[in-house]
Amino acid sequence: AQKITQTQPGMFVQEKEAVTLDCTYDTSDPSYGLFWYKQPSSGEMIFLIYQGSYDQQNATEGRYSLNFQKARKSANLVISASQLGDSAMYFCAMREGSGDSSYKLIFGSGTRLLVRP
Amino acid sequence: DGGITQSPKYLFRKEGQNVTLSCEQNLNHDAMYWYRQDPGQGLRLIYYSQIVNDFQKGDIAEGYSVSREKKESFPLTVTSAQKNPTAFYLCASSITAFEHSDTQYFGPGTRLTVL
Numbered sequence: 001a002q003k004i005t006q007t008q009p010g011m012f013v014q015e016k017e018a019v020t021l022d023c024t025y026d027t028s029d030p031s032y033g034l035f036w037y038k039q040p041s042s043g044e045m046i047f048l049i050y051q052g053s054y055d056q057q058n059a060t061e062g063r064y065s066l067n068f069q070k071a072r073k074s075a076n077l078v079i080s081a082s083q084l085g086d087s088a089m090y091f092c093a094m095r096e097g098s099g100d101s102s103y104k105l106i107f108g109s110g111t112r113l114l115v116r117p
Numbered sequence: 118d119g120g121i122t123q124s125p126k127y128l129f130r131k132e133g134q135n136v137t138l139s140c141e142q143n144l145n146h147d148a149m150y151w152y153r154q155d156p157g158q159g160l161r162l163i164y165y166s167q168i169v170n171d172f173q174k175g176d177i178a179e180g181y182s183v184s185r186e187k188k189e190s191f192p193l194t195v196t197s198a199q200k201n202p203t204a205f206y207l208c209a210s211s212i213t214a215f216e217h218s219d220t221q222y223f224g225p226g227t228r229l230t231v232l
Contacts, residue, residue, distance in 0.1 A: 096217060
């Protein structure tokens with residue numbers, strides 16, 4: 001079964017508008033971390049934001065915020081005031097638990113975001 | 118500036134040749150990782166190392182080998198046994214491999230093409 005599901009292969013957004021990229025996850029571990037990465041055409045994976053399963057508040061980092069709905073197992077990324085430089089692939093990822101099982105970062109298939117001027 | 122460097126950026130290999138991809142980090146991280154990315158897909162873990170002189174297989178280790186003789190360095194060798202090595206290879210590191218909150222930071226990647 002897919003552990004991380006990103007259902008939007010591609011998205012368009014108008015410059016300066018907000019956009020939400022969807023991510024759902026599947027785990028039975030009560031302790032886990034959720035990450036979003038940006039991959040521009042150059043290829044490098046750039047860390048954007050982290051949310052821990054026990055965090056009470058949604059994570060925010062500048063224009064990025066994570067809409068964490070634990071009961072629904074969703075961790076959507078919200079980008080406010082989109083910029084042309086936000087055009088890239090975006091990956092949702094999860095690390096489960098702590099100890100021997102936590103080494104692995106499990107990735108979704110990604111969403112390609114294109115910002116229109 | 119702290120970070121992760123990978124070299125070369127592009128690598129071409131003839132069938133039957135082994136090639137080694139370099140990964141160096143100066144973040145003082147204990148854990149290092151190698152991932153493979155195929156077109157239109159997410160990343161898959163090849164090998165990881167929790168500490169110097171220790172490494173473990175990931176999900177797709179067949180046809181690959183690694184070493185971890187220094188904390189800063191985690192080279193990946195793609196051997197001739199790897200059936201379909203053409204891909205984008207990304208190296209990452211994190212403070213430890215034990216905590217789910219430890220962020221993995223990535224290098225710029227090496228694009229390997231088998232001719």
